[in-house]
Amino acid sequence: MTPIRIVVADDHPLYREGVTRSLAESGRFAVVGEASNGAEAEALVARERPDVALLDMSMPGGGIATLRRILALPQPPRCAMLTVSEEDDDVMQALRAGALGYILKGVGARDLVGILSDLAEGRSYVAPSLAMKVLAAMNAPRAKKAETPLDTLTKREEDILRRVAEGKSNKEVARDLDLQEKTVKHYMTAILQKLQARNRTEAALIAREGWPGTRKP
The missing domain is CATH 3.40.50.2300 (Response regulator)
Structure with missing residues (x-):
């Protein structure tokens, strides 16, 4: 064989x-x-x-x-x-x-x-x-087509980005969500790709504009 x-x-x-x-x-x-x-x-x-x-x-x-x-x-x-x-x-x-x-x-x-x-x-x-x-x-009904890049984020990605937008480091985000810091970095890579952001600062700005209730650091 x-x-x-x-x-x-x-x-x-x-x-x-x-x-x-x-x-x-x-x-x-x-x-x-x-x-x-x-x-x-x-x-x-x-x-x-x-x-x-x-x-x-x-x-x-x-x-x-x-x-x-x-x-x-x-x-x-x-x-x-x-x-x-x-x-x-x-x-x-x-x-x-x-x-x-x-x-x-x-x-x-x-x-x-x-x-x-x-x-x-x-x-x-x-x-x-x-x-x-x-x-x-x-088998679940398909969701309505996303209207903005933020709408394409999964629930976990949204939880992470909201904390990043508040000025938290990957380590602090990992502690908040009971994740490994490496896992947070993995999610951040996906978030930057979905938002077409060059870095976490730009992603945080997009989040604050799209989610007005997000607290600034």
Whole structure:
């Protein structure tokens, strides 16, 4: 059986090494590249043309943004997101962007091999604990088309931006919302892209203009 060629992208070296070792030892996969951020992942996929790309949702460069860029490449691989996030918005955003798989990092090595083998054959996968949420979201009536960039933000992104607009640092926002600072940075990357803002200061100004009740620092 020809091994499935895969690129693994995750910014935690120890975790990434464990995943690649498990895949290689299974005999089903040939790991043709490892990346620690979005830019490296995109470059590796463009060069190696793997069958599958396994992408960390919160790596530097943004997992979703990297997913979109990879899927825009000629002959893109089948892509799966590997994440700790169980947020409904993150799941739907990944699937709508074109991910075939949404895998939680608590998955065991044997299950991961099986999931990725199925993905290589074109089947999709969503972590069982999230499957009912996804089904409900897909069957829900479509919301009215957003009128402004602020309307495109998810509830979590809005919570974060409101605090940023109040002058809070990523660390303070993370403490307020019981998140990791790294996760807040991941959300801020998505927020800046949606608002087409160059930096957090510009995003805060957009928020204050669009949400008049937002307190200034």
